[in-house]
Amino acid sequence: xxxxxxxxxxxxxxxxxxxxxxxxxxxxxxxxxxxxxxxxxxxxxxxxxxxxxxxxxxxxxxxxxxxxxxxxxxxxxxxxxxxxxxxxxxxxxxxxxxxxxxxxxxxxxxxxxxxxxxxxxxxxxxxxxxxxxxxxxxxxxxxxxxxxxxxxxxxxxxxxxxxxxxxxxxxxxxxxxxxxxxxxxxxxxxxxxxxxxxxxxxxxxxxxxxxxxxxxxxxxxxxxxxxxxxxxxxxxxxxxxxxxxxxxxxxxxxxxxxxxxxxxxxxxxxxxxxxxxxxxxxxxxxxxxxxxxxxxxxxxxxxxxxxxxxxxxxxxxxxxxxxxxxxxxxxxxxxxxxxxxxxxxxxxxxxxxxxxxxxxxxxxxxxxxxxxxxxxxxxxxxxxxxxxxxxxxxxxxxxxxxxxxxxxxxxxxxxxxxxxxxxxxxxxxxxxxxxxx
Amino acid sequence: xxxxxxxxxxxxxxxxxxxxxxxxxxxxxxxxxxxxxxxxxxxxxxxxxxxxxxxxxxxxxxxxxxxxxxxxxxxxxxxxxxxxxxxxxxxxxxxxxxxxxxxxxxxxxxxxxxxxxxxxxxxxxxxxxxxxxxxxxxxxxxxxxxxxxxxxxxxxxxxxxxxxxxxxxxxxxxxxxxxxxxxxxxxxxxxxxxxxxxxxxxxxxxxxxxxxxxxxxxxxxxxxxxxxxxxxxxxxxxxxxxxxxxxxxxxxxxxxxxxxxxxxxxxxxxxxxxxxxxxxxxxxxxxxxxxxxxxxxxxxxxxxxxxxxxxxxxxxxxxxxxxxxxxxxxxxxxxxxxxxxxxxxxxxxxxxxxxxxxxxxxxxxxxxxxxxxxxxxxxxxxxxxxxxxxxxxxxxxxxxxxxxxxxxxxxxxxxxxxxxxxxxxxxxxxxxxxxxx
Numbered sequence: 093x094x095x096x097x098x099x100x101x102x103x104x105x106x107x108x109x110x111x112x113x114x115x116x117x118x119x120x121x122x123x124x125x126x127x128x129x130x131x132x133x134x135x136x137x138x139x140x141x142x143x144x145x146x147x148x149x150x151x152x153x154x155x156x157x158x159x160x161x162x163x164x165x166x167x168x169x170x171x172x173x174x175x176x177x178x179x180x181x182x183x184x185x186x187x188x189x190x191x192x193x194x195x196x197x198x199x200x201x202x203x204x205x206x207x208x209x210x211x212x213x214x215x216x217x218x219x220x221x222x223x224x225x226x227x228x229x230x231x232x233x234x235x236x237x238x239x240x241x242x243x244x245x246x247x248x249x250x251x252x253x254x255x256x257x258x259x260x261x262x263x264x265x266x267x268x269x270x271x272x273x274x275x276x277x278x279x280x281x282x283x284x285x286x287x288x289x290x291x292x293x294x295x296x297x298x299x300x301x302x303x304x305x306x307x308x309x310x311x312x313x314x315x316x317x318x319x320x321x322x323x324x325x326x327x328x329x330x331x332x333x334x335x336x337x338x339x340x341x342x343x344x345x346x347x348x349x350x351x352x353x354x355x356x357x358x359x360x361x362x363x364x365x366x367x368x369x370x371x372x373x374x375x376x377x378x379x380x381x382x383x384x385x386x387x388x389x390x391x392x393x394x395x396x397x398x399x400x401x402x403x404x405x406x407x408x409x410x411x412x413x414x415x416x417x418x419x420x421x422x423x424x425x426x427x428x429x430x431x432x433x434x435x436x437x438x439x440x441x442x443x444x445x446x447x448x449x450x451x452x453x454x455x456x457x458x459x460x461x462x463x464x465x466x467x468x469x470x471x472x473x474x475x476x477x478x479x480x481x482x483x484x485x486x487x488x489x490x491x492x493x494x495x496x497x498x499x500x501x502x503x504x505x506x507x508x509x510x511x512x513x514x515x516x517x518x519x520x521x522x523x524x525x526x527x528x529x
Numbered sequence: 530x531x532x533x534x535x536x537x538x539x540x541x542x543x544x545x546x547x548x549x550x551x552x553x554x555x556x557x558x559x560x561x562x563x564x565x566x567x568x569x570x571x572x573x574x575x576x577x578x579x580x581x582x583x584x585x586x587x588x589x590x591x592x593x594x595x596x597x598x599x600x601x602x603x604x605x606x607x608x609x610x611x612x613x614x615x616x617x618x619x620x621x622x623x624x625x626x627x628x629x630x631x632x633x634x635x636x637x638x639x640x641x642x643x644x645x646x647x648x649x650x651x652x653x654x655x656x657x658x659x660x661x662x663x664x665x666x667x668x669x670x671x672x673x674x675x676x677x678x679x680x681x682x683x684x685x686x687x688x689x690x691x692x693x694x695x696x697x698x699x700x701x702x703x704x705x706x707x708x709x710x711x712x713x714x715x716x717x718x719x720x721x722x723x724x725x726x727x728x729x730x731x732x733x734x735x736x737x738x739x740x741x742x743x744x745x746x747x748x749x750x751x752x753x754x755x756x757x758x759x760x761x762x763x764x765x766x767x768x769x770x771x772x773x774x775x776x777x778x779x780x781x782x783x784x785x786x787x788x789x790x791x792x793x794x795x796x797x798x799x800x801x802x803x804x805x806x807x808x809x810x811x812x813x814x815x816x817x818x819x820x821x822x823x824x825x826x827x828x829x830x831x832x833x834x835x836x837x838x839x840x841x842x843x844x845x846x847x848x849x850x851x852x853x854x855x856x857x858x859x860x861x862x863x864x865x866x867x868x869x870x871x872x873x874x875x876x877x878x879x880x881x882x883x884x885x886x887x888x889x890x891x892x893x894x895x896x897x898x899x900x901x902x903x904x905x906x907x908x909x910x911x912x913x914x915x916x917x918x919x920x921x922x923x924x925x926x927x928x929x930x931x932x933x934x935x936x937x938x939x940x941x942x943x944x945x946x947x948x949x950x951x952x953x954x955x956x957x958x959x960x961x962x963x964x965x966x
Contacts (some may be wrong), residue, residue: 096656097594098596099596099598099650099651099659099661101542101649101651102648122650125649125650127600127601127604127605127645127646128603128604128605128631128633130605131599131601131603131604132601133598133599133601133642133646134598134599134600135646136596136598136661139597139598139599143597157534159535159536159573160573160576161536161570161571161572161573161576162570162573162576162579163570164564164568164569164570164664164666164683165602165683166565166568166623166635166668166682166683167564167565167568168564168565168568170565170865183628185553186603186625186627186628188635190674191621191623191670192672195566196565198603198625198635198819205564205570208564209570209572211565212538212562213536213538213559214538215560216538222536224536224573229601229666233627233628235629245603246601246602246603270752272864301676311835313663354665405614420761435896447686450934462770473759
């Protein structure tokens with residue numbers, strides 16, 4: 093893509109309400125545009141990042157045999173009355189009357205709807221276990237939406253639901269998802285810590301939040317830094333290995349302020365291993381047994397023919413929120429550096445453009461064509477602007493690799509630079525292989 | 530995927546309201562489940578088909594340099610008051626009050642919102658032309674939703690918007706999109722005819738519908754069948770070629786009953802070239818100039834510095850509706866045959882399973898592994914059921930190719946069958962190359 097053609101409207105005057113750096117950066121680089129309070133359009137740059145995150149989330153769900161489907165955004169109130177949450181949910185639920193006066197709502201979460209799908213479909217233990225998921229827009233009518241996409245009203249989320257015959261089987265599904273989440277965040281280039289959590293309005297008796305470290309985060313967190321030394325690649329998707337993984341992670345202290353206990357923290361973690369920082373919740377998983385299946389009469393025949401309530405868990409990842417979280421974690425000292433797996437482009441070519449001399453632009457166009465042929469997603473900055481402005485701009489856009497075609501480039505060698513590192517003069521062949529690593 | 534693990538709940542008792550064959554088939558093969566009147570969940574089989582359609586639509590939009598973004602589902606009423614459509618739109622618009630009493634709505638279309646995005650972003654003719662698109666859920670509060678996903682309330686749609694400086698430039702964008710639509714439908718394996726159309730509530734003075742032939746369609750259509758002999762591959766994406774394409778298509782009579790003229794039809798089309806059948810609208814494109822940009826004050830500086838209202842068009846494809854339309858066009862005599870490009874799986878392996886002899890199942894599993902390695906998306910029917918039932922079931926599921934492992938297969942040869950054709954005995958190598966064609 094040529095930058096001059098990319099729809100990337102930059103906001104020069106930051107609105108006063110953009111208080112955190114992800115919100116500011118997303119406006120400054122034209123990733124999003126607010127359409128009304130807490131509701132955003134995703135412009136091409138932001139959209140590309142969100143889609144890359146979505147695809148990684150999807151692949152890691154598929155890897156544990158979760159099946160993708162899609163539930164609608166608008167739900168009937170009836171199933172929420174069955175579960176008992178319609179009155180409980182409060183004003184954050186966007187309630188709607190359709191033209192015939194029926195009570196509908198914009199789904200803030202989908203436990204009821206998936207239970208309704210499941211109870212009419214699966215009747216026998218033979219069809220279990222099942223994990224179903226979807227990636228869909230949700231709505232929470234926040235009274236004070238803020239922090240851009242981090243706490244907005246309309247947000248994009250992956251939510252999965254597991255169905256098992258027994259609590260013991262359900263815990264296996266829970267562990268599989270736990271593992272899948274850690275792998276997902278690792279692929280996204282983010283350090284996430286699982287923390288035992290309260291279950292809140294979802295309910296149940298077992299729950300973990302996944303928190304990304306970021307100094308601007310909303311939650312205070314306390315952890316043993318050795319938790320980051322655990323190597324995910326040593327676990328396999330077997331029952332015993334995943335059970336070991338859960339044990340290994342729970343060996344290291346980690347808590348949000350909700351559950352923090354100063355004495356226990358100091359007793360169990362040496363001073364120099366203690367992390368006290370802030371974090372952002374990007375995932376939350378729950379086991380809640382028959383909390384929904386029982387009132388909603390979602391029954392399964394067990395081996396003896398007895399009808400029992402299916403045991404369920406639910407598992408969320410905030411896909412749109414992760415875009416903001418990735419910025420909070422990777423934007424420092426006026427330089428944003430996207431993790432390679434979710435960068436909007438793989439590399440940007442920055443030619444020094446001179447009105448009387450188009451040599452650099454022509455060289456840049458040649459490189460562009462070469463890289464395109466290799467399926468490298470490349471941005472060419474063909475805007476007529478001085479180099480110092482260009483560099484400042486690309487420090488914000490955050491594409492991790494740059495090819496600079498200017499005074500330092502030689503006949504067949506170009507400056508190649510990873511953000512936050514020094515540049516080196518490399519041939520195009522060498523650049524290609526670096527990018528393909 | 531193993532069929533026994535696929536979440537594919539079959540509905541045995543068809544609801545009385547399932548009157549057309551796509552609605553019936555989608556329920557019978559567990560592609561969708563109704564959650565409330567006119568609102569559906571997409572189960573894994575239906576979801577896969579819809580995603581394949583979405584991806585083809587996306588690729589053909591990208592091919593004409595349209596840029597993908599995403600607008601939210603919930604919009605403020607304010608922009609609709611600016612354009613004047615808030616009162617006009619009637620009860621099909623799902624109107625919502627948020628917790629603070631603000632008037633919101635679930636977008637039935639996005640002309641207002643995209644104009645709002647555009648006017649705050651682009652100020653100069655230098656940034657034109659632009660085409661932006663998104664693929665997003667829309668809502669129309671139909672008084673009588675029917676025909677399954679063909680006329681439902683919550684539906685998935687690609688809508689694109691073009692922005693040009695002059696009417697002449699805008700017509701070029703229109704022609705590019707016209708071309709892109711024809712290529713899209715061709716890749717989807719569907720025969721679509723463009724027809725001059727009325728502009729309805731979108732407005733404007735130039736409009737085409739794209740109609741798929743299907744005897745169960747909702748619109749009566751009249752066309753010259755030679756329109757199908759036009760070869761898309763002979764046109765290029767240049768102004769003159771696309772202008773020629775428009776001329777060539779308009780040389781052949783085609784009209785819905787809305788615009789039909791019996792005398793003109795008989796005068797311009799020989800009897801044996803006349804098609805009188807029904808059709809389904811799957812796309813609609815509009816040029817409407819400054820209908821939105823003028824009242825919404827979306828101004829662009831032209832070369833002389835004069836501010837003029839940008840010239841716009843909008844272009845829709847019903848992605849969820851296309852799933853139903855593809856069934857209407859390809860489901861005959863109790864056999865569904867998905868076009869290869871949008872089939873939920875590339876091929877199904879059907880072993881004859883005998884309780885005392887697992888040989889066929891084991892052979893089938895070997896073939897399954899081999900095909901997976903080649904990135905062929907394969908379904909293995911491991912359900913313990915007699916072959917006659919299996920064949921009936923797969924006639925409905927509609928995967929175009931079958932590998933049958935049963936009495937006719939030899940040591941290294943298996944029955945390979947394209948639906949609606951005769952089977953042949955082929956080696957696995959030959960089967961692989963057939964599937965890769």
